[in-house]
Amino acid sequence: MTYATVMVSLALDQSNEARLQAAGELAERFEAAIIGVAAAQFAPPLYFADGVEAQALIDEGEASVKRRLDGLEAQFHAATKNRGGHAEWRSAMDFPARFVLAQARCADIIVSGGRSPAFSDAFALASPKDLVMQAGRPLLVVPDRANWLDLRSVLVAWKDTPEARRAVVDALPMLRKARDVTIAGIPERDDDRSAVMAGVTDVAAWLARHGVTATARAPDAVGGETAAAQLEKIASDVGAGLIVAGAYGHSRFRELILGGVTEYLVTQSVRSVLLSH
Numbered sequence: 001m002t003y004a005t006v007m008v009s010l011a012l013d014q015s016n017e018a019r020l021q022a023a024g025e026l027a028e029r030f031e032a033a034i035i036g037v038a039a040a041q042f043a044p045p046l047y048f049a050d051g052v053e054a055q056a057l058i059d060e061g062e063a064s065v066k067r068r069l070d071g072l073e074a075q076f077h078a079a080t081k082n083r084g085g086h087a088e089w090r091s092a093m094d095f096p097a098r099f100v101l102a103q104a105r106c107a108d109i110i111v112s113g114g115r116s117p118a119f120s121d122a123f124a125l126a127s128p129k130d131l132v133m134q135a136g137r138p139l140l141v142v143p144d145r146a147n148w149l150d151l152r153s154v155l156v157a158w159k160d161t162p163e164a165r166r167a168v169v170d171a172l173p174m175l176r177k178a179r180d181v182t183i184a185g186i187p188e189r190d191d192d193r194s195a196v197m198a199g200v201t202d203v204a205a206w207l208a209r210h211g212v213t214a215t216a217r218a219p220d221a222v223g224g225e226t227a228a229a230q231l232e233k234i235a236s237d238v239g240a241g242l243i244v245a246g247a248y249g250h251s252r253f254r255e256l257i258l259g260g261v262t263e264y265l266v267t268q269s270v271r272s273v274l275l276s277h
Contacts, residue, residue, distance in 0.1 A: 002173050003030045007107035009100050009131065010038040010072045012065075012124045014113055015144045020079040022142040022149040022272060023111040030173060033086035035107065036076035039099035040065045043123040065093060096126035097134075104135040109170070114141040114266055114273070128266050132247045138170035138276045139247075143269040150241025150272070154178040156214070157231055157261065158185045160199050163246025167276035168203065171244040172210060174274070181207065181214040182238045186230050186261075187221045228264035240271055247275040 008023035010016045020036075027034040042061035069091045080087040092099050104110060112128045132139040142149075151174055158164055168175075175181055183203050185196040197218040204214045219230060235243060248262050265273045 001169070003032050003108040005033045005035060005107050006030075006109055006111060007035045007037060007100075007103065007137075008076075008111040009096075009113075009126050010036060010076060011096070011113060011126065012038070012040050012068050012072070014125070016072070016075060016113070017079075018144050018146045019111050019113050019142045020076065022140065022146065024080055024083045025149045026109070026111070026140070027080075027085055028083055029177065031085060032108070033088065034080055034083065035088045035090060035103070036073070036080070037090045037100050037103050038069055038072045039092045039094040039096045039126070040069060041093060041095055041123040062093065069093075095122055096124065097122065097130040100126045100131060101134050104131075104137050107137055109138050109140055109274075110135055111140045111142060114143050114269065132266070132275045133277050138167065138274055141266060141273045141275065143272065145269055146272055151178045152241055153180045153182070153239045154242045154244060155231075155235050155238055155240035156181065156183040156203070157243055157245035157265075158183050158200050158203055159246060161246055161248075163248060163277055165246075167244050167246045167274065168207070170276045171274050172212070174242065175207065175212045175214075175244070176210070178212075178242075180238065181212055182234070182240070183207075183214050183216050184231065184234045185216075185218040186227045187218060188227065189221070191221070193218055193220060226260055228260045231261060232264070232268075235271060242272045242274060244274045247277040 006023050006026045008019055042065050073089050076089055090103055112131055114128055128141050183200050185200040187193045187196045200216040200218050204216045207214045245265055
């Protein structure tokens with residue numbers, strides 16, 4: 001398995017430098033094509049005049065959105081011009097999440113920024129929470145402060161679920177390029193640590209058969225400490241530049257839950273995260 005096409009989702013009113021850098025590095029490492037995508041809709045005010053005056057306001061708003069999308073296209077081409085390989089741009093006057101999700105059909109992996117607000121503007125932003133839950137592709141969430149895609153140490157946050165199994169498979173190309181890989185199972189309140197360790201050891205053995213040497217860890221449960229806090233301690237301990245995890249969600253509002261772990265992974269600002277659902 002490899003990544004033949006990397007898609008990067010750009011956003012209005014957000015920094016795109018880090019995600020463009022990570023997507024470009026992925027494309028170079030795997031000799032992949034890179035596709036930039038962006039979309040936005042003009043959001044008219046709740047109250048404004050009707051008739052000719054209203055239409056003029058709409059036309060002006062849509063023209064402004066078009067100019068900003070053109071600016072993102074220029075930024076994408078400037079960031080990819082020295083990367084080599086195939087680079088393609090796609091944009092539309094559309095709801096961002098809907099447009100990006102439709103384009104995901106031609107990508108192996110999608111790169112996005114993180115730290116979207118709890119109630120993001122659906123007219124201007126494709127939230128990583130929406131993308132990871134609906135795209136059917138792994139999502140690489142790159143925090144704005146990331147300078148590069150650091151694969152020296154990768155942490156796999158393991159839970160014996162279909163989502164985590166899918167995430168490890170989706171991450172295999174990057175895991176093969178990592179210098180150190182750690183698989184951590186976080187025992188929850190009623191979990192038997194030995195059973196968690198046995199599962200993590202099985203995953204390490206499976207990875208070994210795919211050419212990836214990994215260290216298995218299952219720390220003792222710490223009373224009163226969340227799974228997210230325990231995962232953060234391990235990530236800091238191993239110097240992880242990337243965390244691989246399954247994404248978990250429920251409800252029509254796609255609230256992401258795993259004792260707060262998925263929410264933490266999407267919104268933390270230190271490490272890149274590969275998520276699969």
